[in-house]
Amino acid sequence: xxxxxxxxxxxxxxxxxxxxxxxxxxxxxxxxxxxxxxxxxxxxxxxxxxxxxxxxxxxxxxxxxxxxxxxxxxxxxxxxxxxxxxxxxxxxxxxxxxxxxxxxxxxxxxxxxxxxxxxxxxxxxxxxxxxxxxxxxxxxxxxxxxxxxxxxxxxx
Numbered sequence: 001x002x003x004x005x006x007x008x009x010x011x012x013x014x015x016x017x018x019x020x021x022x023x024x025x026x027x028x029x030x031x032x033x034x035x036x037x038x039x040x041x042x043x044x045x046x047x048x049x050x051x052x053x054x055x056x057x058x059x060x061x062x063x064x065x066x067x068x069x070x071x072x073x074x075x076x077x078x079x080x081x082x083x084x085x086x087x088x089x090x091x092x093x094x095x096x097x098x099x100x101x102x103x104x105x106x107x108x109x110x111x112x113x114x115x116x117x118x119x120x121x122x123x124x125x126x127x128x129x130x131x132x133x134x135x136x137x138x139x140x141x142x143x144x145x146x147x148x149x150x151x152x153x154x155x156x
Contacts, residue, residue: 002058003072007083009046010142012036013104014079017144022100025123032121038106047106050085050140059085060140066090075148082148086141088114092132098149100126103141110137 007014013036020028036042053059060068067090072083086092087108103122105114112134114122119139124130132141 003070006046006049006053006059006072006085006142007078009042009049010083010104010144011079012042013102014081014083014144017102017146018080020102022102022123022146023125025125028102028123029121032102032123036104036121038104038120043106046104046142047140050106050142053085054087054140060087065092066134067092072142075146078144081144081146082150083142083144086132086143087138088132088134088141089138090134094129094131094153096129096151097124097126097145098151099146100124100128101150102144104144106140108138108140112137112139114139114141 016035020031022028050059060070062069067086067088069084069086072085075082101124103114105117105119105122107119113136114134115130115132
């Protein structure tokens with residue numbers, strides 16, 4: 001298994017995201033939870049790939065602070081979206097979602113919440129910004145950025 005298997009598993013979502021309005025996060029989350037619920041074969045497959053990837057070291061092989069992470073795909077391979085995987089159990093780095101961000105979140109340990117969201121989908125609109133935070137456990141997050149557009153906080 002490899003990053004390509006994760007891209008293949010997310011392919012239907014990535015194609016759907018091309019027509020999804022990220023400026024209305026509530027509607028986008030509702031649609032993603034309805035069309036791609038994580039308590040189905042889709043979610044089971046993604047969870048299996050994530051666990052296998054972490055165990056085999058091809059997913060989330062880098063570590064920093066309360067996280068392990070890796071790049072899954074650049075936008076050209078990710079149907080127009082960069083895809084990153086992060087196993088998070090605290091605060092990540094501040095960033096701005098230039099064109100929006102879509103997160104597929106899988107509970108890993110405990111009863112985690114990512115920025116107040118339980119397992120499922122989270123959408124942040126274009127221009128939004130935050131410090132990604134997981135409380136109550138660990139969460140595997142596949143985050144997808146249109147055109148890979150993101151601004152990271154510059155070190156001071």
